Amino acid sequence: MSFLTRNKPEAPPQETPDIPGVLKRGGNGSGNGDKKGGSPTDALKSGAAEAGIGVAGWINERMGTAPGLRHMLFRKVPNHDWTYTLGTATMFAFLSQAVTGVFLAMYYDPSPTQAYTSAAHITNEVFLGEFVRGMHKWGSTMMIILIFLHMGQVFFYGAYKYPREMNWLIGVILVVLTLMMGLTGYLLPFDQRSFWATIVAVNLNGTAPILGPYLADFLRAGPDFNAVTISRFYAIHMLLVPGGIAALIGAHLYLVTKLGTTAPPWVKAKKRRELAREDI
Amino acid sequence: MADDTNKSKRKRSTSTADRGIPGAYEGETITRRALFTGGAMVTGGVATAAFALPALGFALGPIFEDPSKPSFQDVGSTADFNDSAYVQTVITIPDSKGTGEASKTTVYVREFNPQLDTDKLGYPYVAISTRCMHLGCPVRYVQASARFICPCHGGVYELDGSVAGGPPVRPLDRFVTRVEGDRVLVGDRFSVDSHFNKFSVHDPGEHLDGIWQYLYPPRPTV
Numbered sequence: 001m002s003f004l005t006r007n008k009p010e011a012p013p014q015e016t017p018d019i020p021g022v023l024k025r026g027g028n029g030s031g032n033g034d035k036k037g038g039s040p041t042d043a044l045k046s047g048a049a050e051a052g053i054g055v056a057g058w059i060n061e062r063m064g065t066a067p068g069l070r071h072m073l074f075r076k077v078p079n080h081d082w083t084y085t086l087g088t089a090t091m092f093a094f095l096s097q098a099v100t101g102v103f104l105a106m107y108y109d110p111s112p113t114q115a116y117t118s119a120a121h122i123t124n125e126v127f128l129g130e131f132v133r134g135m136h137k138w139g140s141t142m143m144i145i146l147i148f149l150h151m152g153q154v155f156f157y158g159a160y161k162y163p164r165e166m167n168w169l170i171g172v173i174l175v176v177l178t179l180m181m182g183l184t185g186y187l188l189p190f191d192q193r194s195f196w197a198t199i200v201a202v203n204l205n206g207t208a209p210i211l212g213p214y215l216a217d218f219l220r221a222g223p224d225f226n227a228v229t230i231s232r233f234y235a236i237h238m239l240l241v242p243g244g245i246a247a248l249i250g251a252h253l254y255l256v257t258k259l260g261t262t263a264p265p266w267v268k269a270k271k272r273r274e275l276a277r278e279d280i
Numbered sequence: 281m282a283d284d285t286n287k288s289k290r291k292r293s294t295s296t297a298d299r300g301i302p303g304a305y306e307g308e309t310i311t312r313r314a315l316f317t318g319g320a321m322v323t324g325g326v327a328t329a330a331f332a333l334p335a336l337g338f339a340l341g342p343i344f345e346d347p348s349k350p351s352f353q354d355v356g357s358t359a360d361f362n363d364s365a366y367v368q369t370v371i372t373i374p375d376s377k378g379t380g381e382a383s384k385t386t387v388y389v390r391e392f393n394p395q396l397d398t399d400k401l402g403y404p405y406v407a408i409s410t411r412c413m414h415l416g417c418p419v420r421y422v423q424a425s426a427r428f429i430c431p432c433h434g435g436v437y438e439l440d441g442s443v444a445g446g447p448p449v450r451p452l453d454r455f456v457t458r459v460e461g462d463r464v465l466v467g468d469r470f471s472v473d474s475h476f477n478k479f480s481v482h483d484p485g486e487h488l489d490g491i492w493q494y495l496y497p498p499r500p501t502v
Contacts, residue, residue, distance in 0.1 A: 196432070203483055206485055213497060213498075214343050216483050218340060222342045223375050225379065225382060226375055226383075
């Protein structure tokens with residue numbers, strides 16, 4: 001993409017024509033601009049660059065998204081340490097779960113009589129089925145591990161403090177939703193282990209005084225594990241919770257770009273004089 | 281001093297004309313802008329409630345549904361059972377219909393024995409549910425130790441279903457039994473507290489002794 005390479009050193013800013021309100025042109029287009037009648041590949045390249053800029057400009061003129069996008073993608077991020085990538089790692093674990101989940105849903109049948117058979121069909125017969133199901137299964141564990149590492153990093157670096165409390169709260173809701181994904185997804189293979197684990201998990205919910213029995217009945221859709229329990233878990237697992245997670249990740253990212261990251265606790269604040277000298 | 285208190289107590293006029301709002305009519309108490317803002321919000325609220333409330337009721341409905349009607353299932357002839365050892369039988373749980381194999385459950389049945397049984401429930405046969413009262417795993421009767429043992433978290437029950445050890449909070453659930461001719465019939469499941477008082481069926485993990493019976497309300501039905 002042309003806007004990703006706009007800061008390349010071989011493309012000095014004064015040579016590139018500044019298109020108002022649009023991402024600047026990349027290195028290739030301007031570098032070959034003065035050599036008219038070069039090789040056909042050069043012409044093709046510059047043509048592709050022009051087309052790319054044209055499309056980006058057309059969209060931006062109508063949506064005005066370029067400044068926000070540029071702010072998000074090219075903002076300055078302090079280089080502290082690798083633990084700052086744990087949030088992104090968790091997000092990619094979620095994206096991997098979302099994509100593999102969508103494709104598993106194409107073969108999976110959430111009925112008590114067909115669930116186990118269709119899951120076995122995915123593993124044994126569908127092309128790459130074992131691989132995609134394995135990614136979803138192990139990816140779920142990875143996501144739980146990563147989200148807790150991310151949470152621990154934020155906690156021990158003190159990044160939950162003012163003014164980032166809202167982002168901590170959103171993150172806590174995301175942890176709960178992720179655990180709900182784990183709980184509801186565990187039933188879906190519908191083998192002995194997942195069946196009895198779900199019985200135990202629902203009864204565990206039922207032990208809360210006053211509201212517990214109602215919660216258990218809600219989860220099972222009735223007084224006992226029945227024909228619609230599995231489809232209820234499936235709907236929660238693939239529609240309700242992922243929608244919430246996706247929306248909250250959006251809010252989480254917005255706040256991260258708006259507020260920036262916190263310095264690690266061992267990085268001391270600079271004295272005012274040093275700061276002033278550096279700013280010059 | 282006295283003037284100040286009077287001023288704060290004086291009620292602000294509700295008429296928009298008195299408050300000097302431009303374009304206000306005499307006697308009008310709300311601006312047209314406020315009226316239309318409120319009206320638009322109410323309309324939006326009604327429209328949202330029109331789809332949100334039925335959807336919520338749809339999801340929460342099963343909490344209030346009547347459980348299946350009690351149905352008696354034949355588990356064998358009176359000659360098949362004795363009053364000292366349990367016989368393993370299989371029934372279908374009516375509330376689990378449609379789940380295939382998962383709707384079947386084991387019931388341990390033996391004849392009521394006045395020497396062993398202290399309960400005053402008055403059923404001719406003792407039919408023990410295998411649902412563990414800790415968290416619902418299936419217990420197994422072990423003849424050698426004459427006890428029910430749960431594989432999940434180590435719950436142990438005596439021959440009459442009362443808790444012998446481990447995490448379970450009350451004796452094993454039972455089933456209503458009845459004899460018709462020479463057939464033994466097993467009906468709906470019920471729960472008991474530690475003194476074998478009969479309760480409507482409760483989920484595993486719910487205490488039924490003392491104040492606990494009020495903290496775990498029975499199923500509301502409509």
